[in-house]
Every structure is written in C-alpha cells, then in structure tokens.
Amino acid sequence: xxxxxxxxxxxxxxxxxxxxxxxxxxxxxxxxxxxxxxxxxxxxxxxxxxxxxxxxxxxxxxxxxxxxxxxxxxxxxxxxxxxxxxxxxxxxxxxxxxxxxxxxxxxxxxxxxxxxxxxxxxxxxxxxxxxxxxxxxxxxxxxxxxxxxxxxxxxxxxxxxxxxxxxxxxxxxxxxxxxxxxxxxxxxxxxxxxxxxxxxxxxxxxxxxxxxxxxxxxxxxxxxxxxxxxxxxxxxxxxxxxxxxxxxxxxxxxxxxxxxxxxxxxxxxxxxxxxxxxxxxxxxxxxxxxxxxxxxxx
Amino acid sequence: xxxxxxxxxxxxxxxxxxxxxxxxxxxxxxxxxxxxxxxxxxxxxxxxxxxxxxxxxxxxxxxxxxxxxxxxxxxxxxxxxxxxxxxxxxxxxxxxxxxxxxxxxxxxxxxxxxxxxxxxxxxxxxxxxxxxxxxxxxxxxxxxxxxxxxxxxxxxxxxxxxxxxxxxxxxxxxxxxxxxxxxxxxxxxxxxxxxxxxxxxxxxxxxxxxxxxxxxxxxxxxxxxxxxxxxxxxxxxxxxxxxxxxxxxxxxxxxxxxxxxxxxxxxxxxxxxxxxxxxxxxxxxxxxxxxxxxxx
Numbered sequence: 001x002x003x004x005x006x007x008x009x010x011x012x013x014x015x016x017x018x019x020x021x022x023x024x025x026x027x028x029x030x031x032x033x034x035x036x037x038x039x040x041x042x043x044x045x046x047x048x049x050x051x052x053x054x055x056x057x058x059x060x061x062x063x064x065x066x067x068x069x070x071x072x073x074x075x076x077x078x079x080x081x082x083x084x085x086x087x088x089x090x091x092x093x094x095x096x097x098x099x100x101x102x103x104x105x106x107x108x109x110x111x112x113x114x115x116x117x118x119x120x121x122x123x124x125x126x127x128x129x130x131x132x133x134x135x136x137x138x139x140x141x142x143x144x145x146x147x148x149x150x151x152x153x154x155x156x157x158x159x160x161x162x163x164x165x166x167x168x169x170x171x172x173x174x175x176x177x178x179x180x181x182x183x184x185x186x187x188x189x190x191x192x193x194x195x196x197x198x199x200x201x202x203x204x205x206x207x208x209x210x211x212x213x214x215x216x217x218x219x220x221x222x223x224x225x226x227x228x229x230x231x232x233x234x235x236x237x238x239x240x241x242x243x244x245x246x247x248x249x250x251x252x253x254x255x256x257x258x259x260x261x262x263x264x265x266x267x268x269x270x271x272x273x274x275x276x277x278x279x280x281x282x283x284x285x286x287x288x289x290x291x292x293x294x295x296x297x298x
Numbered sequence: 299x300x301x302x303x304x305x306x307x308x309x310x311x312x313x314x315x316x317x318x319x320x321x322x323x324x325x326x327x328x329x330x331x332x333x334x335x336x337x338x339x340x341x342x343x344x345x346x347x348x349x350x351x352x353x354x355x356x357x358x359x360x361x362x363x364x365x366x367x368x369x370x371x372x373x374x375x376x377x378x379x380x381x382x383x384x385x386x387x388x389x390x391x392x393x394x395x396x397x398x399x400x401x402x403x404x405x406x407x408x409x410x411x412x413x414x415x416x417x418x419x420x421x422x423x424x425x426x427x428x429x430x431x432x433x434x435x436x437x438x439x440x441x442x443x444x445x446x447x448x449x450x451x452x453x454x455x456x457x458x459x460x461x462x463x464x465x466x467x468x469x470x471x472x473x474x475x476x477x478x479x480x481x482x483x484x485x486x487x488x489x490x491x492x493x494x495x496x497x498x499x500x501x502x503x504x505x506x507x508x509x510x511x512x513x514x515x516x517x518x519x520x521x522x523x524x525x526x527x528x529x530x531x532x533x534x535x536x537x538x539x540x541x542x543x544x545x546x547x548x549x550x551x552x553x554x555x556x557x558x559x560x561x562x563x564x565x566x567x568x569x570x571x572x573x574x575x576x577x578x579x580x581x582x583x584x585x586x587x588x589x590x591x592x593x594x
Contacts, residue, residue, distance in 0.1 A: 054459065054460075054463060055450070055452065055453075055460075055463070056450060057448070057450060057451065057452055057463055057464070057466065057467035058447065058448020058449050058450060058451070058467050059447075059448055059466050059467040059470055059471075060463075060466075060467070061448070061450075062448055062470075063472065096449070097449070098450075099449075099450065100450065182337065182463065182466070183335075183336045183337040183459065183462075183497070183500050183501075184336075184497050185335055185497055255576050
C-alpha cells in the first residue's frame, strides 16, 4: 500500500489559485491545450539539465524515450478498446548532438515547491518553465519563413503549441519538461490544468510508463482517484471509484501498465464518452488540500 | 587548578555531544521504503556489478592473484542470484566487471575498525561518503571506455553518483552496484551497504568479506532486501527472530555467512523487497517495521 501511495504521489494536478473552494472535476474536461485525447496528439518533450538534478546522459535519454513510447502505445491501445482514434507522436527538443536544455531549477527537488502548500513556490516553478519555453519557442521554425501573427500577444507556451499544431497537423499538443533523477525519488506535476490563463505543461521527474500515462491523462482532464495523503484533492465519495473501477489507472499504482485500464469515469473526463452515470456525481466534487506532502517524501 | 581543567574538559565534551545530538537524530523507517528506490531499484533486467579494489599504500595491497580469486567469489555470488531469479521466473542478467586499477586510498579513518566506528555518527557517515566520492573521482582516468556509450557523456566525475551515471551510460544498464572491496586488516573486517534508506546519496557497498554468501547478501541489500539476521529493534528482536526461524530459516538474508551458498534461498519476503513479487503475505508484516537509521 505504501508503495502504491509512493507512486501515486507523482500525480499532482496544480491549479493556479490558492483557494480551497470546492471545484468540479469536469471543469478541466475539453479545456486548455489538451482538450480531448483524440486524433493526432503530439507530446513535445524537453530534457532539461539543471545544477541540482542530475545531468542527462545518452542512456538516461534513451531509456526515458523508451518509457514515453511504451506509455504512448498503452494509451493508443486503450483508445482503440474504447472505439477512439488516437495517434500519439513523441517530439523532442534539440538535436542528437545537443539534446538537452540547460536552466537551473529554483529548488533542489520538485517536491519542495509543494511541501507546504505555498502557492508562491509553485509559481516560482511555473516561472522557471516559462523561461525555458521562451527560449525553446525561438528554436521552432515554421516552414517557408512563416510566422505567427503578432497580435493578439500570446505566451511562449501557446506559441509552441500553435507552431507544432501547424507543423504536425496535430489536434492536441502537450509540453513535457523532463528532469533527470536517476536515483532520487521526486514528484512529477501538471501545471495550469485547471486554469484557462496559461498553457498546461508537465514536469516529469521519473521514467515510469505508469506515471507518464497518468500525467498525460491528467492533462486531458482525468482526475486522480487515489485514496490517501498524496492526492492533492479531497474527493467526496472516493470509495465508489475504488469499488466500481478497481483497475482504472487513476485509482491505484500498477507495476505493469498492461494490467491497467481506462474505465468509464476516466474515459468520460478525457472525452472518450459523452455521458456518465449520475451516481458518480459525487466524484466530481473535489476540494484542494491545504498541505499536500508530508515529510515522508524526503 | 587540576579540578578546573577537568571541569573545562567535561564542559567541552558535553558541548560536543550536545552539538552532535542536535545535528542528527534517529528515525524509524519501514523496510518497504528501500523497495524500488535509489540506483538499485528492482533486481531485474541488466545489472552491472562494478568492483573497485581498495588498499592502503603500504599495508595490505591487492595482488593480481588475490583480485582474481575475489572476482571469482563475486561471480559465484552473481551466478547464484541469477539462478534464484530463474527459479522464480525473473529475467536477470548480471555483468561483473573489475576496475582495472586499484585505489590506494585505504579505508575511511585509515583502518577497517575506525571505518566501522565512523558509521555510528552522522558526521562519520558524511566522511565515509566523501571518502568513496574521492575514490570514484580518481577512477575516471582509468575507466575502460565502452563503444556502447551514447552522447551526451558524463563530462565531470565529481563523486560516486556521476561515476555511476557514467557506468550506466557506458554499459547501457539501469542498475549499477558499486562494490568497494577492501582486505581484512588488523582491526578485522569491514562490511556495510550505505544509503539504502535515503535518497540524498547513491547507494553502494563496501566489504572485505570474500565469501559469495556475504557478497550476495550485500548486493541484495542494495536492491531493498532487509537483514533478517540482526533485527535492530530490541523491542521486537525475539519476536522477529522466532518469525524468521519459522518462515525463512534458509533465506540468505538470515544466513549471510552460510558456508555453501547453494543451501540458501531467497524467500518470499525478500523477493517482495527486491521487486520480484508485487505483494507479500501480511503475516510477515512484523519484518517490515522498525529499521532505525540516523538522519540529519
């Protein structure tokens, strides 16, 4: 159980407000850069070297790419089982000679930004990513010297999404920032999933295909149904999810991702189903917790 | 005058002790914590056991023949672990490699005995970690480069963690066991597996034992296995000992000094901890609790 919680710890959906008001999980459905997990979906991955995390080596990059592909294959397979068309393409920043981006992270570990529920800390991490995206945006060129219109002014994240949509004829684009922690356990997090103000992105700290899949699903509106200290939200009738969807990927940790499924509730939130049984209405009612992580994570 | 001097000494010693106590504390951590963490996560797939021979400049140097015999023991240990994995339907391929140059830095604190004493304090632990960082740093120039390494390479070796990162890239494997092999000296043996219950530094093992069972025991410790021999919680010691005797009499974690390794096995509980099983029987929960470690 403890191990399960440990892995579920990596699924955090960060909202850009610090209030603890009740939220409806359906809000994230069909919003942001990742609307519905259908059609051509590009995941734009940026390997970032920082002073406090470990430097990316060729092996780390190769094995992380393997995990990303495994996660994409599993998601495509689940989509097929649910009668949906999904084509995920993994795209990478940089070149084979210089595959990483260098920028020092404001914390030693990502979890430090969440340890006391201080929004200003989370915001500092958001700014760090914005700095990366501004520079990355300049490296993505449209064909024939085409440029995005100057007005209305958009953020670097939005610009990257628009450019990649054009370049790859994609329906959805997700930005994934990866830091290397080959022997350190740290958390991964999703930013701006419950906000309309900025582009959502992921900070990934590990290379477990299970974690990568849950993070991607969360970007497209899926809700963590994990019970315990590591879920950022309190869910009213969480037991119902555990009884009705015991094999849903958002409910618990799966050592082997091929044992996990995407059940009706998650399928509804990511846009694979139009309706959901009214008995699950309580699961939509979520309330952010004030303090997220305890010292056990250190 | 003598009395005043003694009082000063006493006060000085008290201040040192209080400072040491204030800087570190004992924390109880479940054995489950070590499962699937640090550099040696699950004992599956490709694993590299990289042996670095360490000796003093003048005393106890390793000669070629001794190193060869020692490596044979490491290989026997690894072959036994592989055969246990096979019995349990686990795919495991352990590669054993020796560093081509021995380190002359000796044991931390200059003897095996003082190295073992250093482990009792937080300050000592830090010194031990730094000592092996220093050894790793010096090993960079004598590493045999592999064609399998992919760009980007590790440029600077600052210590064990960058050295291990370089080995992972060179040998294309997820788990690396850094084994620092010492010789027995006047003070006796040295044997410990460090950082298995924390994330702040890389886990590695140091040993002067050359019997395959003890080497296997220490390798398994890095992958999360808990000692079933010396339960370090006195309150539960007898209960744990009884439980181990009843359920895991032949488990390698209960018998690290068994004379014939073939007589030992890797029991269900250890299999869970090293990632060969996803669950363990709740009747063994008593073995999960009570590991006490020094933390900052």
